[in-house]
Amino acid sequence: MINKLFQRREAPLLIILAALVTIVCLLQPRFLSPGNLQSVLLWLPLLIIVALGEMAVILTRGIDVSVGSILGLSGMMTAMALRDYPELNIYVAALLATGIGAFLGAINGGLIAGAGTPPIVATLATLGIYRGLTFVVSSGKQVDDYQLPRNLARWSIDGPFGLSIPPYVVWIALIVAAAMHLFLTYSRTGRDWYAIGGEPDGASDRGVPVRLQTFCAYVLSGAGAGLAGLLYASRFGTVNPASIGNGFELLAIAAVVIGGTSIFGGSGTIAGVLLGCLLLGVINVALAVLNIAETWQSAVYGAVILMALLTDDAARRRLMKGARHK
Amino acid sequence: MISSRIRRLWNAYAPEIVVTILLILAFVISGWREPRFLDAAYLFDRSTLYTEIGLLTLSMTLIIVAGHIDLSVTSIIAFVGAIIATLYSRYGIPFWLLIPLAPVFGGFLGAVNGYFVARRNLPSLVVTLATMALYRGMAQILLGDSSLMTPPDYTGIERVTLPHTYLHTPLVIWITLCLVFAALLHRTVFGRYITVTGVNPEAALYSGVPVAQTLIRLFTLSGAMAGVCSVLLLSRLGVARYDHARGWELDVITAVVLGGTSIFGGRGTIYGSVVAFLLITIVQTGMGVAGVKAEIQVTAIGLLLLLAVLLSRLTTGRK
Numbered sequence: 001m002i003n004k005l006f007q008r009r010e011a012p013l014l015i016i017l018a019a020l021v022t023i024v025c026l027l028q029p030r031f032l033s034p035g036n037l038q039s040v041l042l043w044l045p046l047l048i049i050v051a052l053g054e055m056a057v058i059l060t061r062g063i064d065v066s067v068g069s070i071l072g073l074s075g076m077m078t079a080m081a082l083r084d085y086p087e088l089n090i091y092v093a094a095l096l097a098t099g100i101g102a103f104l105g106a107i108n109g110g111l112i113a114g115a116g117t118p119p120i121v122a123t124l125a126t127l128g129i130y131r132g133l134t135f136v137v138s139s140g141k142q143v144d145d146y147q148l149p150r151n152l153a154r155w156s157i158d159g160p161f162g163l164s165i166p167p168y169v170v171w172i173a174l175i176v177a178a179a180m181h182l183f184l185t186y187s188r189t190g191r192d193w194y195a196i197g198g199e200p201d202g203a204s205d206r207g208v209p210v211r212l213q214t215f216c217a218y219v220l221s222g223a224g225a226g227l228a229g230l231l232y233a234s235r236f237g238t239v240n241p242a243s244i245g246n247g248f249e250l251l252a253i254a255a256v257v258i259g260g261t262s263i264f265g266g267s268g269t270i271a272g273v274l275l276g277c278l279l280l281g282v283i284n285v286a287l288a289v290l291n292i293a294e295t296w297q298s299a300v301y302g303a304v305i306l307m308a309l310l311t312d313d314a315a316r317r318r319l320m321k322g323a324r325h326k
Numbered sequence: 327m328i329s330s331r332i333r334r335l336w337n338a339y340a341p342e343i344v345v346t347i348l349l350i351l352a353f354v355i356s357g358w359r360e361p362r363f364l365d366a367a368y369l370f371d372r373s374t375l376y377t378e379i380g381l382l383t384l385s386m387t388l389i390i391v392a393g394h395i396d397l398s399v400t401s402i403i404a405f406v407g408a409i410i411a412t413l414y415s416r417y418g419i420p421f422w423l424l425i426p427l428a429p430v431f432g433g434f435l436g437a438v439n440g441y442f443v444a445r446r447n448l449p450s451l452v453v454t455l456a457t458m459a460l461y462r463g464m465a466q467i468l469l470g471d472s473s474l475m476t477p478p479d480y481t482g483i484e485r486v487t488l489p490h491t492y493l494h495t496p497l498v499i500w501i502t503l504c505l506v507f508a509a510l511l512h513r514t515v516f517g518r519y520i521t522v523t524g525v526n527p528e529a530a531l532y533s534g535v536p537v538a539q540t541l542i543r544l545f546t547l548s549g550a551m552a553g554v555c556s557v558l559l560l561s562r563l564g565v566a567r568y569d570h571a572r573g574w575e576l577d578v579i580t581a582v583v584l585g586g587t588s589i590f591g592g593r594g595t596i597y598g599s600v601v602a603f604l605l606i607t608i609v610q611t612g613m614g615v616a617g618v619k620a621e622i623q624v625t626a627i628g629l630l631l632l633l634a635v636l637l638s639r640l641t642t643g644r645k
Contacts, residue, residue: 063451111632115636115639116639117632117635117636117639118589118590118635120395120451120589121579121583121589121631121635122632122635124576124579124628124631125580125628125629125631125632125635126628126632127576127628128576128624128625128627128628128631129624129625129628129629129632131621131624131625132621132622132623132624132625132626132628133625135619135621135622136622136625140619140621241621242621250455250458250459253452253455254456254459257452263448263449263452264449293467293470295463295466295467295470295471295568296463296466296467297463298459298460298462298463298466299459299460299462299463299464299466299467300463301459301460301463302456302457302458302459302460302461302462302463303460305452305455305456305459306442306453306456306457306460309442309446309448309452309453309456310446313446313447313448
C-alpha cells in the first residue's frame with residue numbers, strides 16, 4: 001500500500017512539503033504557532049479557488065492569464081455594489097461576483113472556442129482590457145473597509161461551530177474543491193476536459209463537443225476568479241483598483257503546474273492542485289517567519305515553478321519509458 | 327493582369343496591407359485633431375519614449391515566427407539594469423565597461439530560457455512565465471524598493487541627435503536593427519530555419535534543420551536585445567529600478583501579432599511588425615495627448631490585439 005502511495009504523482013510534492021515544514025520549524029520553532037497557521041490558512045482560499053478554474057483550462061491544453069484581472073474587475077464591481085447598496089445580502093453578492101466572473105470568462109471562451117483565437121493571445125488581450133476596465137468602473141478610487149458590510153469581513157475572521165481556525169473562507173474553498181473533484185471525476189464535461197487535453201483531434205473524432213466543452217472550461221475559470229474577487233474583499237477589507245488581483249495569474253498557474261497537472265493537458269488531480277497551493281502558502285509564510293525580506297518572494301516562486309516543470313518533465317519521461325517496456 | 331497581381335499580393339500580404347492602411351488612417355486622424363503630429367521634430371522627440379518596445383518587437387517577431395513566445399524579456403531588462411547599476415555604484419566598475427556587457431548578461435539569461443525550451447522540450451509559454459517571475463524577483467533582491475543612480479553624464483545620451491537632423495541616437499539604433507533583423511529573417515539560412523521550425527518543428531527536424539540549436543540561439547538573441555534595451559532605458563531614466571519595463575510584453579506581442587505574424591508560427595514579416603509598432607505608438611501618443619490615463623490605455627491595447635487576431639483569422643481563414 002505504501003508502495004502504491006509513492007507511485008502517485010503527488011508523492012514527491014508531499015515529501016518536499018514535509019521537508020520544507022521540518023526545516024522551517026528547526027530554524028524557527030515559532031512557525032507552527034496558531035497565528036502563523038492562521039496566516040497560511042487565510043492565504044489559501046483565494047488561490048485555491050482561482051487555481052481550480054485555471055486547472056480546468058490547463059486540462060484542455062489551454063491557458064488563462066486573465067484570471068488576475070477577472071478577480072480584480074469582479075471584486076471591484078462587487079465591492080462597489082456592496083458600498084452603494086448596503087442592504088445587499090452578501091450571499092447575493094457572492095452570486096453576483098461569481099456571475100460577473102463567469103461572464104468575463106465566457107468572453108474568453110467565446111474568443112477561444114468560438115472565434116478560434118489562441119488562448120494565450122485572447123487572455124493576454126483580456127488581461128489588459130479587464131485591468132483597464134477596473135479603473136474605468138471605479139474611477140481609480142478604492143473602496144475602504146468601513147464601506148463594506150461587517151459580516152463580509154467575518155468570513156475571514158470566524159469559523160463555524162464557534163472556532164476561529166479555520167475560518168469560513170477556508171471551508172468555502174474546500175467545499176468548492178470537493179465539488180470540483182466530483183465534477184471532474186463523474187460529470188460528462190469533466191471527463192471531456194481530460195479527453196480534449198489528451199488528444200484534441202481524437203476527442204473530436206470520438207464525438208466530444210470540443211468547442212462547447214472548451215468554452216465551459218473558460219467560463220468556470222472566470223467564475224472561480226470572480227468568486228475569489230469577493231473573498232479578496234473579505235480578506236483584505238480595502239479594494240484598490242491598482243493592486244487587486246495583480247499578478248495573481250502567475251500564482252494560479254504556478255500552483256496548478258507545481259501540483260502535477262501536465263502543462264500539455266490531459267492529466268492532473270485536485271489533490272495535486274491543493275498541495276501546490278499549500279506549498280506556495282507555506283513558502284509565503286515561511287519567508288516572513290524566517291525574516292527573509294518580501295523582495296525574495298517573486299524569485300522564489302519563479303524558481304519553484306521551474307523546478308516543478310523539470311519534475312513534471314522527468315515524470316513524463318519515466319512514464320513514456322514504462323509504456324515502451326510493456 | 328494587374329488585378330491578378332494585386333490579388334496575389336493581397337493573398338500573400340493581407341495583414342501587412344491592412345496594418346499599413348490603418349497606420350496611414352491613424353496618422354491622418356491624429357494630424358487633423360492635433361497639428362503637433364505633423365511636426366517632425368515633435369514626432370522624433372516622442373519616438374525615444376518607445377524605442378525599447380520597438381527593439382523588443384523585432385526579436386519577438388523572430389520568436390513568434392518560430393512558434394514560441396518569450397514573456398521574460400521585460401524582466402530581463404529590469405534584471406540586467408539592476409546588475410549593471412549594482413556593479414557600477416557598489417563595486418565601482420567603470421560604466422563604459424559595463425555597457426557592452428549588458429547584451430552579454432541578457433544573452434545569458436535568454437540562453438537559460440532556450441535551454442529549457444529546446445533541450446528539455448518544455449513549452450516556452452510556461453518557461454518564460456517562470457523566468458519572468460524569477461528574473462524580476464532577482465532584480466528585486468538586488469535593488470529592493472530603492473533606485474540606483476547611473477552616472478550623470480550617461481543620462482540623456484538618448485537626447486543626442488545625429489548632426490543636422492532630428493534623429494536621436496536610439497532611433498538610429500532602432501532603424502539599423504530593423505534592417506538587420508529584416509535581413510536576418512528574410513535573407514539568411516538562420517531565418518529560414520526559424521520559419522521552418524515555426525511551420526512544423528518535427529518536419530524541420532527530419533529535414534535536417536538543427537531545431538534545438540536554432541531555438542537556443544533565438545532565445546539568446548532575444549535576451550541580448552533585452553540587454554540592449556536595458557542600457558537605453560538606463561540612459562533615458564537615469565536610475566535602475568526593479569519594476570522597470572513591467573507589463574510591456576503586452577505592447578510588444580500586440581505589435582507583432584497586429585503586424586501579421588501568425589501566433590502559431592511559420593509566418594511573419596519584420597515590415598509588418600515595424601508598421602504595427604508605429605501604429606501602436608501613434609495610438610498611445612494620441613491617447614496620451616487626449617489625457618487618457620496609462621491604466622486605461624491597456625484596455626485599448628488589449629482591444630487592438632483582439633482586433634488584430636480576429637482580422638488575421640478572417641483574412642487567412644478563407645484558404
